[in-house]
Amino acid sequence: MDDRAYPEFSSRYPLLLTTLMKRPVALYPEQIGVVYRHHQTGHYTRLTWRQWHERVCRLANALTGPLGVRPGAPPALGDRVGTMAFNTHRHLELYYAVPGVGATLHAINIRLSPEHVAYTIRHAQDHTLFVDDTALPLLDAIWDKVSDVVRQVVVMSDDPGLPASRIPGLIAYEDLIAAESAEHAWAYLDENTNATLCYTTGTTGLPKGAVFTHRQLYLMALHSLAAQSMSNTPAHSTQERLGENTVPLLNTPLFHAHGWGAPFTSVFCAQKVVLPGTFTVQGFCELVQTEKVTSVGVVPTIAAMLVAYPELHRYDLSSLTRVGVGGGALPLGLKAKLEKLLPSFQVSSGYGMTETAPVAITAFVKKHMVDWGKARVDEMMVKTGIPIPGLEVQVVDESGRPVARDGQSIGEIVMRGPWVTERYYENAEKTAEVWHDGWFHTGDIATVDSEGIIVIADRIKDVIRSGAEMVPTVLLENLIAMADFVLEATVVGVPDPIWGERPLALVQIRQGFDATEADVVDFLVEHGVRTGKITAWMVPRLVALVDQIPRTSVGKFDKKAVRERIDEFVALAREVPPREAADAPAAIRS
């Protein structure tokens, strides 16, 4: 900073990710800040904030020194540094050191197909890769496709030495950083310096790389904290504050949309950061118990896996109160099942996407709603919710006008705000598809009610067009999941000669329960149609009971895969005819 004189510097004091590290190091240097448990060996690593920060400094010195990673000058990106890693202290070190030296962190989604992994490395032109020893076989397998791009590969391991590999010149992470100084003077970069490159999962095509600057990620962290401090939502209003009392388990992979922002907020708050490698239900339970974890974010699948886990009762998970569910709608039934098994849990939903960094909309309970009683408050907590303060969100019709706030009218969610990505890297065409008329178009359709509460109805591409009407599949999925006997359900459209498409429900029955296709339909009629939540013609008459619903690499229902195997599922399905004329689709829709 010494070369940047007053006064220009003062009013534009840069918003940088490295600032987030300064607070825990200054206030809690000798307190354990980062805990990592290897998901295979069960080995624990515990670091004080001082120790962890020294490792970040050593890594920064290695990046700018021997590794030759160069910073960017905005809007140009710096050298891209790719990571192929689970949630470890080393990955968290890379989260700060790489942007800290002005380079770009590309956290590679190692759950993509090997072909797509190779594609993102080539597309990003990753200068250097940091690879977990457990992910090295994947890199080995695609090495021929990326070896001309990647200059060097650093292997991260709890063990000394280097594993066998056909990749030349492997560098051992611990040796690399041990050779460097434990001090690093973090530069006062331009806040618009690029910090990360996050690829989408590419369920509808090739992955696209959303770019984020220091300023954007800093502001996401800050607004997230402000949002939580303003919330009356039961899951947020425990006496627990967000400081050092909070123990977050960073369960969401750091290669998914910045691990939902937790790597930034947790460090800034000096919370004890608990890193599980990758998710296993047993590792999850052990870490919650041993580290007295207080908060976690999970996808609905993981919530369902906890519900299904037979050993759950062996663990004391009572420290865990805040369970945020994102990456898919949270069915009310799943929330109820989880909270029944684990009464300390307060489960609420959130919504975001890679392009929104991702924190965007969270469940919210207004003060007067608290008086509505538990049942209605629970309903509020599974609704998508309200925008994080500072983010502009609208639900608009096809002409771009906001839809009526009636909880019925359906439109697309559009956004703009301080932390929405401004573009896909080297992809002007896809950028123009999502960014136009001054708004980022999410491709998600939703309703908004008179309280301003947004509820996602569907993905535009997943919505079933039956006759002239749209069948909101997410709503159907949530209703089916309310049945005690259901673990999970997904609904897709199948071609129909009359209606164009009609809905097919894939349902996974909960272990220990016995149910038929007709039970599913009866439940929907009883709890959906009779309560006015859906109309009779929306009820899927085609139901397939399955052992497992196909999933994407981020754990969402993979509707694309379902559609690709649609004949197989249709063959498996049973047609459940209406019991009464009033339930018949035609009677209602005519």
Added chain:
Amino acid sequence: MDDRAYPEFSSRYPLLLTTLMKRPVALYPEQIGVVYRHHQTGHYTRLTWRQWHERVCRLANALTGPLGVRPGAPPALGDRVGTMAFNTHRHLELYYAVPGVGATLHAINIRLSPEHVAYTIRHAQDHTLFVDDTALPLLDAIWDKVSDVVRQVVVMSDDPGLPASRIPGLIAYEDLIAAESAEHAWAYLDENTNATLCYTTGTTGLPKGAVFTHRQLYLMALHSLAAQSMSNTPAHSTQERLGENTVPLLNTPLFHAHGWGAPFTSVFCAQKVVLPGTFTVQGFCELVQTEKVTSVGVVPTIAAMLVAYPELHRYDLSSLTRVGVGGGALPLGLKAKLEKLLPSFQVSSGYGMTETAPVAITAFVKKHMVDWGKARVDEMMVKTGIPIPGLEVQVVDESGRPVARDGQSIGEIVMRGPWVTERYYENAEKTAEVWHDGWFHTGDIATVDSEGIIVIADRIKDVIRSGAEMVPTVLLENLIAMADFVLEATVVGVPDPIWGERPLALVQIRQGFDATEADVVDFLVEHGVRTGKITAWMVPRLVALVDQIPRTSVGKFDKKAVRERIDEFVALAREVPPREAADAPAAIRS
């Protein structure tokens, strides 16, 4: 925004004060958002967020329409709009409408001398003035000195019509805004557009005008919220969140350092904003009771006035839990007296100055300190505290190096960060005095301990230099105020032929108590020297019992005024000789 296309706009989405208004209007349009009680008539005004926002829109339209106020193009300021007003809904409307149209709000400190009020209006070149009817006589009195600068004067009143005045062409606020549309499309200004001009109180010379941009004030609000969400401090860790459940009383005048930031955070959080006109102890108590106020910021004097108020027991003040004390050190004794009278209160200290917008340092209790027990936690809560996250603060010696974190070494507090003013308006000389070597120099001296807790020792200009040593007057004042029989105390230096200066204590005895000068000294020896908090030579041997301690316009002890009348106070003082040789200054200091 329509003219600002993607992508430049996206990643630099501007941080603007008008954004703060959007949340309450979108989420709570029909909820009472702003309550104003006239401090003389007792008349209440209650506005929903929709109603209040419509008034802000009307005002914005009046500013850009009939009043002809022009926006600035950074770094140039827009037209300055001066306010001479107490804390009313109208003043809060000006807080948003004036910066909202790109002009500069100059909230004039009407407690300054008429000469200094005129000076700030001339120095700021105020284009338009908005004046409370109660402040109009002051403007009348200085009109000749400012009439060539000011183009128009708008009078704000609960009553219709215009009061008598020699100022030509007065405009009635309510008529002005009633004629305008209730809609206003808030512009997406450059975030570096100037928003406010805040003059210092000028206790050491002419007032200086610190400038602040939208970005700076937005970031102050956001970081303040983050700070509170991270705090374990008892006063902050009630179950109360910072959203609509919180009812802040905006007691600090809006013309003092942005009313300590509350006008920004309270609106953003959709808290019910309670405005008292100007402080009266009776009005304060009535508002807390009727509006169920939960939080307030006060200067130590007001805390002392509450302690002294004989009617206090007539009110139910139990809703009030968070009492922040700033604008002067919070004596532990005052905190104890207040909490004894009002057990719901949790009183903690904060520190800032006009130039820091002002939020800068607040009392903080780390998790492990909570186990220390109430007495030590109370001590932590009156210490100045830790920096707001995101702000860089150092305590440095004369060569600019950080002092040892030993709680003993004294240095000057320097700062830099996203919301520290970058300059005084039209005053390069004074700017250069405070901003150099990359830091803003506060002129306050402090210690910092091994936990990182900062404690203000004194103002550089107030410190007493006795022999080769410095006597920290704030420490002495706090110790004296711990005595049950003391209401308040201040300590200044008087010339001494041997020591250069020696300390003189001015003490105001609490009503209903009987105490002598010797009691003050005995108390200091017993609770200061014997406990090791001060050394014997620091004890003032010259004590004057006074009816009232002179104060500045912001309610701080006016040491400049004391020094000007020093002969009078020395004549009033009694010399209290040491009882034992060990207490003698010379014996210790030799």
